[in-house]
Amino acid sequence: MIQSKKLGGYVDMTVSKIKKVCLASATLLALTGAGLAVSSQSDNQVLAAVQTASSNGGTIPIYADAATTQNTGKLLDPSISEWQSFNRSEAQNGSVSYDLGGGQWVKAVDLSRPGSVTIKDNVPSTDTDGLVASDKKPVQIYSDAQLTQPTSTLSTGVNAWQIFRTAYDVKGHPFAYDLGNNQWAYQGDFYTSSPAIVYVPAGQLESISRTDSRISAQSSNESIAQPGYYKVWDVTGGLSGAGNGFFVRYVKLGNDQQWFAFN
Numbered sequence: 001m002i003q004s005k006k007l008g009g010y011v012d013m014t015v016s017k018i019k020k021v022c023l024a025s026a027t028l029l030a031l032t033g034a035g036l037a038v039s040s041q042s043d044n045q046v047l048a049a050v051q052t053a054s055s056n057g058g059t060i061p062i063y064a065d066a067a068t069t070q071n072t073g074k075l076l077d078p079s080i081s082e083w084q085s086f087n088r089s090e091a092q093n094g095s096v097s098y099d100l101g102g103g104q105w106v107k108a109v110d111l112s113r114p115g116s117v118t119i120k121d122n123v124p125s126t127d128t129d130g131l132v133a134s135d136k137k138p139v140q141i142y143s144d145a146q147l148t149q150p151t152s153t154l155s156t157g158v159n160a161w162q163i164f165r166t167a168y169d170v171k172g173h174p175f176a177y178d179l180g181n182n183q184w185a186y187q188g189d190f191y192t193s194s195p196a197i198v199y200v201p202a203g204q205l206e207s208i209s210r211t212d213s214r215i216s217a218q219s220s221n222e223s224i225a226q227p228g229y230y231k232v233w234d235v236t237g238g239l240s241g242a243g244n245g246f247f248v249r250y251v252k253l254g255n256d257q258q259w260f261a262f263n
Contacts, residue, residue: 052084112175163179
């Protein structure tokens with residue numbers, strides 16, 4: 001059973017079963033690589049996807065390959081803002097690109113890049129997105145909030161990352177996250193998120209397992225005796241049950257027996 005005490009507005013779990021593992025942030029953990037991560041065409045999963053893509057009138061580079069490593073030197077026509085895509089590609093690091101026809105590929109991050117951003121500090125006790133999960137993929141890191149200057153990639157040994165600041169587009173939608181020391185990542189490269197602090201009612205906790213996009217849970221021998229606000233150390237999600245299922249998100253409150261379904 002988890003015993004806890006309230007400190008500074010949230011519950012600090014102090015028994016030995018709770019692992020006080022330091023939350024991964026780009027401030028504390030070494031980033032891997034020193035330049036733009038390059039994936040070969042074979043590393044990308046390409047799926048037929050006929051849909052509309054918006055360029056917001058930007059002069060966006062066109063690539064000859066799904067991995068967007070071969071810049072053609074051509075740009076999208078800035079007088080056109082809506083484009084039809086025929087294929088969608090996802091690289092091993094989670095980056096997405098679209099084929100606008102005839103093997104003319106553009107990066108999803110370029111399509112969504114706003115002309116200007118507003119940067120706000122994150123408040124752990126109130127922000128909906130306090131942590132993001134990279135699924136241990138080498139997500140591209142940039143030195144600027146508009147994601148134009150690639151620098152390195154996230155460590156593949158870590159899943160949950162703390163958000164220190166968020167860059168919003170003109171419509172107030174999150175565009176990029178600062179993971180510490182001006183190290184920015186595209187919000188679309190993370191598969192789920194959670195607050196840094198969550199309210200947990202009294203009751204049984206769970207242990208979970210995740211295979212590909214499927215997640216299963218079972219009751220553990222751990223429980224919450226005192227309802228309150230608890231710090232989150234990790235977050236994951238996936239489709240529950242058999243068949244189509246539905247997306248369920250779990251936050252980790254301590255050890256592997258201390259997961260809580262949070263949606």
